[in-house]
Structure formats: C-alpha cells, structure tokens
Amino acid sequence: MESLTTEFKLEMYRRMVRIREFELAAMDVFKRGLIKGTVHPYIGQEASGVGVCMALRPDDLIAGTHRSHGHNIAKGADPARMMAEIFGKEAGYCRGRGGSMHIAAFDTGSLGALAVVGSGIPIAVGAALGFRMQGKDSVAVPFTGDGGTSTGNFHESLNMAAIWKLPVIFVVENNKYAVSTYYRDAVSTDDLSVRAAGYGIPGVNVDGFDVLAVYAAAHEAVARARRGDGPTLLVTESYRIEGHYAGEPEVYRSREEVNAQRQKDPIVRFAEVLTSDGTATPEELQEIQSAEAARMVAAVEFARSAPMPDPATAMDYIYA
C-alpha cells in the first residue's frame, strides 16, 4: 500500500464526519416526528464503512443492510438525496419508495440496502460473478453485522464465492450487538474471522475504530480480489454506540458499557492522527466538521420542502 496523500486522508475524515452529521440529523428529525419509519444509526462505526469504501473504485459495488446510511455516504452518495429518501420524498434516491432501510444509489455503486438480515450477501456474490463474466475487474462488497453471520446466507455465500474465486470482500461489522443480543450469545466464536479457514480463504480481523487499519486491510483484500485470487472475510471490530434504532430502550446493556466504548470514538481518534502527523490543523478539521454540519441543515431543508411522490404513480415501478 503506497502512503496516502493528504487529500485522500482528509477525504476519509470528511466522509466519517459526514456520516456522523447525517446520523445526528436523521435521529433529530426522527425524534421531532418529521419522518416516519425507523433510523438505525451507524454512529461509532464510521471508520469501518469509510475504511472499506475508500479502498474501492466507483465501479465497485456495495450491498448494504438496515444500517446503511454510513455505507452509502462512505461510497460517495449525496446526503441531500439520502435525506430526501428518509423523508419519503420523490427527490430521494429511491423516489421515496425505499426509506431509511433501503437506500440504493446506483450512480455511486450502492446497489441497495436490504433489511432482511443477510439477504444482501448472496446478491453481492452474484454481482461479483457478473463482473467476472463481463471481463471486468470490479469487486463487490456485502456488508453484514455480527448478527448477520448466523444466517444461512452468510455461509452459502462464503462457500460459493470461495469455490468460484469471486472478487468479493465479505465485511462483517462486529458492533457487538444484534438488536439486544450480545454477539457471544449468538455467535459461536470470539473472532469471526477464524471462520474463513473453513472456506479456504483469508480471514482478517481489524480494529474497526481505526480507519487506517480498516483501509489497509480492505486495500489488500481488494487487490487480491482484483487479481483474481478470490474472496476475503474482513471483520471490523467496533461498537454500536446508539440503540438498535433511534429511540430503542436498550434494556440489555449498561450506560457504563456504552460510555466506555464511546471513548474510542473513531472520528476523534483519526483527528488525533491527522493533527499529530501534520496532515491538518485542528482548525482545518473543525472547518470540515462545520461544513458537514451545515450541509445537513441544508439537506434537511431540501428534504422537508421536496414534494411527496404523486399518489397517481402508485402503480409505477412494480414491474420494469
């Protein structure tokens, strides 16, 4: 891995901050009753999505989950159109048909967030198969949570990608909980990356609070996949700072536990790296933060005032 340019590192930081600000804004509009549906915040996990997606090209594809605001932004999606989507507006990425759990942004390589846990994984495998048949060297990246590793899809897909040597990076974001379930109560191993050996593929476990570490691991996995050497299982270890969804009561864990994890804030941590290695001054980073916060104010404004889908279009998009 060549050393990263200042511009690149600042873009990483910017996207992490953008995710954070988007999630704060989304939780806020939800709390204020401005949107319906649910919001599953990615706060605390920003380094995972950004580390992975910054290692991808625009023509590489990601497949998301119910918790994919962060993945979409990391891959380059426009927060305003995302905000419009969670407001259910025609200007949203999915013309208001998808909502928070289903944001797809085909123009930036996000082929959809699927809210049935695990269901995006084989779809990404199929996209990788398609790339290979088309003679492209693009890769496909399904994201899943620790909970999602218990699904049959996870296993079937790892096996399939392994035997066909497909360009897939399976990213498991172990944020320690699946709704109320601590991962060790549902996952039969401490380190999920050890499962890779059972498929004859590399398994990597990386600190999911450290964007550079995630990036390095993803970069290597992507290079391997592009070379035609097959899939990698990449596990990022982080923590879900917010409730499962905005407003979720969190009866299953203590405030102390959450607060301890909050100290690991991946954005603060990366800011320290960037300032200590001279990439940026605290003021420059603050500017990024302010710009992204302002951007979200504008995004909410845009989304609020955008029109709803016309009821007369209710029968559109059922069949292509």
Added chain:
Amino acid sequence: MESLTTEFKLEMYRRMVRIREFELAAMDVFKRGLIKGTVHPYIGQEASGVGVCMALRPDDLIAGTHRSHGHNIAKGADPARMMAEIFGKEAGYCRGRGGSMHIAAFDTGSLGALAVVGSGIPIAVGAALGFRMQGKDSVAVPFTGDGGTSTGNFHESLNMAAIWKLPVIFVVENNKYAVSTYYRDAVSTDDLSVRAAGYGIPGVNVDGFDVLAVYAAAHEAVARARRGDGPTLLVTESYRIEGHYAGEPEVYRSREEVNAQRQKDPIVRFAEVLTSDGTATPEELQEIQSAEAARMVAAVEFARSAPMPDPATAMDYIYA
C-alpha cells in the same frame, strides 16, 4: 473407549451386511419395476452409519436424508417394515405414506428421513434442545452428505448447537459426490472437519470405510455430548459406489474411478479385521451374510404381499 466384545463387533458386522443386502434387494426390486419412487443406495458407506449408530443408545435419535436406508438399519430398524415402506404398503414404517426417501422408525430412534437436503439438521438440533430441557442425557445425530454442507441449514445449526452446547453429533458423510457434483467443485475446503474451528467445537475427520475408526470417533463425540460439553462435527470419508439413485447414468465419473474405490469395500475390510483378530471365522461371517440375504428375500416377499393403504384413509394423518 473400552475394548469391544465379540458380540458387539459381530453385531456391527451384521448391520453392515444387512444394509448391503437391503440395498441390493431394493435396487433389484426397483430394477424389476416392483416399486415406484426412487432408491438412493448407501452401498460403500455402511461403515459410516453403523460406526456412528452403534455408538448410540436406543433413546438417542438420528435424523436422516434421502439416502437413509443405511442409517435406519444401523439404528436398529426392521428391514421387513422398511421394505414394506418402499413398496408403499400399509405395513411399512410410515404406512406407505413416506416411501424410500422418508423412512422414519420412531421405535428405534429414527425420527425421519427428510429429502430436502440439509433440512434434518436443525430438526436434530431441536431434538437435542428438547432432551436438555427434559433433563435427559440423550443425544441427537443429524446425518448429511458433503453436498448438504453447502446449505444454510448446516451453518445455522452448527452455530446454534455450539452456542447452546447441545448434545449433537453432526455427521457429514463425504461420499465425494452430490448427484453429479464432485465435492471439491461445491465445497470450498478439502477437509470439511476444519470448519468446526469456526464454531469453537471439535472437528474430526475419520476414514469412513473403517467401521472401528468411525465408531471410536463417534463414541468420543457421544460421550462429550452426554457430558454436556457440546456438539462435535464428525466427517466420515467414503465414496458413493452406486449412482446417485438406482439407474442413474453417472456421466460425470469414470468406471476406473469407481472400481478403484470399490476395492475399499468396508465390509470386506471389516471381515478381514474380524477374521485376523480371531473374532470370527470366515464361515461364521459367511453365515451372517447368508442369513441377512435370506432375510431380505423374506422381507421382499412380505412387502410384496402386504396390502396397500386403503384409499378410504386418504384424509388420515393430514392433521394429528
């Protein structure tokens, strides 16, 4: 493992021979058009089923597959009632409702053969859960083939049994083919037992032509399960000597390959052990073979002459 009595070893041999003779008889009646449906012969794999089931108690349960004549006989089922079942007769274990692919013999601890590949596995996990909740020390044994390891069920069940430390022995019978598919074209690892590590449970690979080796491995896994120490993944390596089903064309492999494997005949091999260690004379073993062969003649006769289910009972057994 205490050393095995003569009686016990001869019972092992007898069951292996019984399976072989049953399968030969079943293939014969199928070829002669006396039965409908299909027959999936277990020939070549007798040591696997018998080695495992002889390590079980009557109150332990097995769950089978489309290829479970052998499992049923190994667990103690009556070949005559099994034969009646594949003839679709009321005297069959399932009153003719199940047929070859669905023989269940609750009285000897076989809770059913399920023809959707992989589907018996979670059912066995549930049986083990039931045993545990009832305070029993019985164990449950789902059989599956190499092909069945690619199903989501396989993974979900291993994980579930591992986290709950359930008394399950997952037996994977790697007979090298799933219909026409060589196992390495569908399974992403040479040795399926390495997958156990991903679940934090023991994985054992054993020569599936060697009944004593299978027994020893099963015995240990069963002891472990009964002690409450959780599941084991036990892989038996053998070979499917016959076609996938009786009469299947086998366009995907050579006669030479099959013939080479045929040399490993688990019954011949065990006979050599029994005669060379003085357990039995060749004549005694021949007697067992003759008795079992005669038994199958009688079983076929019984099955042929037994009455069909009465059409007036067509609405029975839909609801309990």
Added chain:
Amino acid sequence: MTTPTRDAVSLGAKSPVMSSDLIVQVPAGTPATEKTMAEAIREALAEEMERDPRVFLLGEDIGKHGGAFGVTRTLFDRFGPERVRNTPISENSIVGAATGAALVGMRPVAEIMFVDFSGLAMDQIANQAAKLHLMTGGQARVPWVLRMPQGGGAGKSTAAQHSQSLEVWYAHIPGLKVLLPSTPYDAKGLLKAAIRDDNPVIFLEHKLLYSFKGLVPEEEYVLPIGKCDVKREGSDVTVVASGYMVWHAMAVAQLLEPEGVSVEVVDVRTVSPLDEETIGASTRKTGRLLVVAEASRSYGPTGEWAMVAMEQAFDYLKAPIQRLAGRFSPVPFADSLENGMWPTTADVVGAIHNLMQY
C-alpha cells in the same frame, strides 16, 4: 380504493383509539378486564407456560428486550433464559429447532420477528413441519406454534420488507393450521388452543392490533380452532374478513345501521382449515357478500372465500360478490403511496353500497 374520499368516513381506523365497544365478546356480568392484544397474548403464553412445563418460547430478542413489539416482555424475568430463549438470526433453524423439540415431546412457541422474514423459513414450515405427520404415517407429531407479526400501515411506513400479510402462503399448505385473531379476547383464547393443538399452528398477529383494547375474562377459556366467528349478526349483507379488516367491517356495520343496512360480519379467525359452512350459511342468509383482506389482491384469501361462498350459496346471491384487498404492489415507504395500499372503512362503505344498489 383510490377514491379521494376514502378517509372521509374513517373512524380513526388506523389508530388504537378506535373504540373497543365495536366488538364486545364477554357477556355482561362475567368478571373481565380490559387488555391490549399484546397483553392478552402475553397472558396466554404465561398461563400455558405455568400449566405445562413442556411449553417454552424461542425467537430473536424475545428475552429482556421482549421481542420487536414487546409482547414477551416480563416473561424472561419470570420464566428464565431456558424457557424464554433468545436465538441467533437463523429463521429456518429456529423453526427447525422447534420442530425437533416438538418431536421429542416439547411444545415450543417460536417467534419470527416479522412475517416477511418467514421467507427464510418456508422450507421448515411448509416442507417439514406441515408434512411430517403424514409422511411418517402418524409417527411424528409437531405441536408447535409459530407467532409472526404481520400487516402494514402501522403509521410507521416500514416499507416493502416489513409490511406484508402472507397468510395465503401458509393456508395453501395442508398440514398447517393458520390463525389470525382480530381482538384481545380471540388472541388469548386462540393462542391457548394453538399451544394445546398437536399440529403446527401459524399464529399471525396484526401489528396494528397489538395496542387495541378489549375485555378479556378473568376465568380461563380456550377458543375452538377451525371455526369462523360471527362478530355481528345482520340480514342484508355479509362481510367476510379477518385480522385488522374485521374492525373496518365492524365500524362500517355500526355506521350503516342508521341507514337501515344490516351488516353481518364473519371473522375468519381460523384462516385454515377454513370453516366453509359458516361462510356459506351467512351468505345464504343475506344473499350479499363482501370479502375483505389486507393481503395483496391477486391469489389472496379473498378469492378462496368467494369461491367457497359461490359453492355453498350460488342460488342465493343477489349481487356479484365484492372484494377489497391490498393493492397488488410491494409496499412503498412514502406516506403518500402507502395510503391506498389497504382497504379502508370508506372502501367498505362503498362496496356495501354497491351490493345494496345492485
């Protein structure tokens, strides 16, 4: 169903304030308490767990968290982690495990968080559990209950993968029983019956109804599986409906009473096996039939109900059978599109007027 007036006569149909007086099932004088459907279900579970040690619960996050809709809340503290068992996200194996436990004599009540996810478990439900009894010639019994919330329009816009009504997938499969209660009273009595039944029972709970209130007797009771329930007698029109749609029917029946239209409401609270006699008898009595379901229109439950009425009461029909059903579309997120997905009280009024004026 897309007429702009459809909400004009809405009685707050999509909100929990819809009056529980619309359906009174406990005779005056019987000691009873008002409960929500969620409470009634929880009570049924707790009573059956007390009564029978073989009964236990399994599902995702049903423990401390109490499940996605809080239905099992408090049961974890009361019965402990063995009998209120959190599972991994493995829908097919949750059902498979329930089947296995049932085969060795337990009586599991499994939960799938949303009926939509049962797509992952269809094999265990429809190919294994439903068929084992017949396939083994009666050796196997699979006495489990599978609880699944379903339905849309919780005013929450949960979109395409969390809003379906899928009773037909199950009702079409012989060997399964399928229940869909509309009231707290029915939910409790039917769930207790389901737990005691020796067959796999699909128990569908409409999300909107969890907070609906109704009187539930203090005394133990169990309701019969396999019968429709005539929720209201009438002489001019029969409305056959189930789940949430029963409330629309009841609201409209009350609304039309002053107009002199007498509406009989038949609640298909057992979706399968279907009680064809009650549908037939009511249709013969009124001669006018409206069938209403939330499930999507094509190949949904309404066709079956209408066919049965036709088989049983053709000569009595004074007008073509009318139907109202879910729009044949995946459920969109946006409010402006989710509105119009499902039949409303206004739609029911319109259809009944059509029947009367035919």
Added chain:
Amino acid sequence: MTTPTRDAVSLGAKSPVMSSDLIVQVPAGTPATEKTMAEAIREALAEEMERDPRVFLLGEDIGKHGGAFGVTRTLFDRFGPERVRNTPISENSIVGAATGAALVGMRPVAEIMFVDFSGLAMDQIANQAAKLHLMTGGQARVPWVLRMPQGGGAGKSTAAQHSQSLEVWYAHIPGLKVLLPSTPYDAKGLLKAAIRDDNPVIFLEHKLLYSFKGLVPEEEYVLPIGKCDVKREGSDVTVVASGYMVWHAMAVAQLLEPEGVSVEVVDVRTVSPLDEETIGASTRKTGRLLVVAEASRSYGPTGEWAMVAMEQAFDYLKAPIQRLAGRFSPVPFADSLENGMWPTTADVVGAIHNLMQY
C-alpha cells in the same frame, strides 16, 4: 374426485402417449418439427444464449448431468462451464446470485431442481428480487428467470417433498411474473419471452409434460407474457386451467363434442399477472365455468380465477362455478393414495355434466 369411476374415461392422461393432436398451435404449412417440451425448453435456452451473451444458466447439476430431468443436457458441452454453471446446494444463494448478476447487467436463468425446494429460496425470490425495482425507485432491474419443475403423479410416487404445485406462493407476490406452459410450443415461446423480460420471472415446468410432444415452428417466435391462451373455442362451457390440467380439459372437450357439449378451454399460461379480461370474456360467452388446477385446493389458484370471473361475468352465470383441484393433503407415497390426489379427466367430465345439468 374420489369417485371410483374417475379413471373410466381416462385417455391415458397421466402418460406421455396422450395424443399431441389435442393441441395444435402451428398453422398448416408453417415449417415445424415435433418436439418434446424438454427439447423445446432446451432449444429456447440455447437460442437465447446464442443471441445474447448476457444469458447464462446456473443451478445444481445442470452441467454434464443435464439437471434432474435432463433439460439442459448438451448445453454444457456447447456453452461451457461458465455459462452452464453448476452450483452448490444453496437454493437461497443461487437465487440471490442470479439477482446480483442481473443487477450488473447479466440475464441469468437459474434452476431449482424441484419447486418444493424453493421454500429455501422464498426470501430471495419474494422479498428481494420481486421488490428491488420498486424499493429502489426504479434503479434496480432484475431480469432473471427461475426455472422450477413442479407437479405430481409422474407415475413415480415421489411423495410429499417432491410433488407440489406452488404457483400461488409466487403469483401472490407483486413484482414477480409467473408462467406455467402446457405445451412445447408455449414453453419455448414463453421461455424466450421470459429471458427477454426485465423482471424476475418464475417459470414452472410440469414434470409430466417434459415428455409430451408437440409441433414447434422452425422460425423464431416469442409469445406474449400476461395473456391467457384460448386453446379451444367453445360455446357451452368454459374450462379455465393451466399446466397439465389443460390436457385434461382438451381431452374432455374432444370427448364431449359428440355429445353436443361445446367446451372452451382457457389456458392460464401466464399465472401472474393474471389476464382477467380473457377469463371474463369467455365466461360471459358460455355462462358456465369450471376452474381446474393441480395445486392443493384451499387458497389455490382456482379461487382467484373464479373470483375474477365473478367480478367480470356475474350476470352471465347460468350455474355456480365448479372447481377441481388437488386434494388438500401432503402427497402420500403409496400409489393407492396418490391416485385421487389430482383432478382426472373423469372429474372434468363430471364437473361439466354438473354445469350442463344445473
């Protein structure tokens, strides 16, 4: 359906010798060859693969082995292992992979060995593929075809887990198209249309029909999806049927001609979206309707067809709509019980007599 006379008028209905003259779809003079349905399907696959490099096949044992029914035999040698791709036994992920490949511009034709096993893939079929187009506001297109053999009574007694007809599971889900051809001609033309369609298409092949023969034109042709096909015109009775049941209807139509009963046969070769107009028009014309399906009776396709006819032609009905359908039971292995599972020609004759004598 359980009358002892049901086989009395059997025309060899359950065997491949049933005369292909019953259905002639190629005008005299058009160059055509007699082919089995398996051959016709293979030809459609091969032609589309030649025409469009994006088309490829995936499924279990479809390579050298040619699939469970030999349908893809020879295609592996012709197109190689990349385009005729053997998969592991992972039904949900086979469909998921097809969806992913479709999303990036391929046109996969996936195969599930028996429709029964699609219970393992319902999530990918019904929750993902069917909904992606709407859920993404039109960004996603999922142009795949999922081929699945279905149906029972192959004279082979394949029992409960290999004999079902499950078109309703799919037809009930908006976003899917569901086809069920009855002849080699239809199979070829519809499969080509399905491959060219931009939506997920469920293509159901009745196992008994694989060996049925019929004329298939030499020239390329593509049939319309979304329309019923009137297989025979008549004036006294309409029989609406699909798949194997169409042959029963045609056989009986011929049988009753000398009696002076003129039977119209409407083949619902597109099960969904349903062509309501053709069913309505035919029912208005004849005034008598019989609906016949092999799928199990309750909540099966017959209810929907009858409801549609009722909506479209109530005033024209001279008799109650009759239906014939699969016995509401898991399919038993024994011959003596499998007989009687599905409607026979005798049943069709009986039902038509009922309609005529009403």
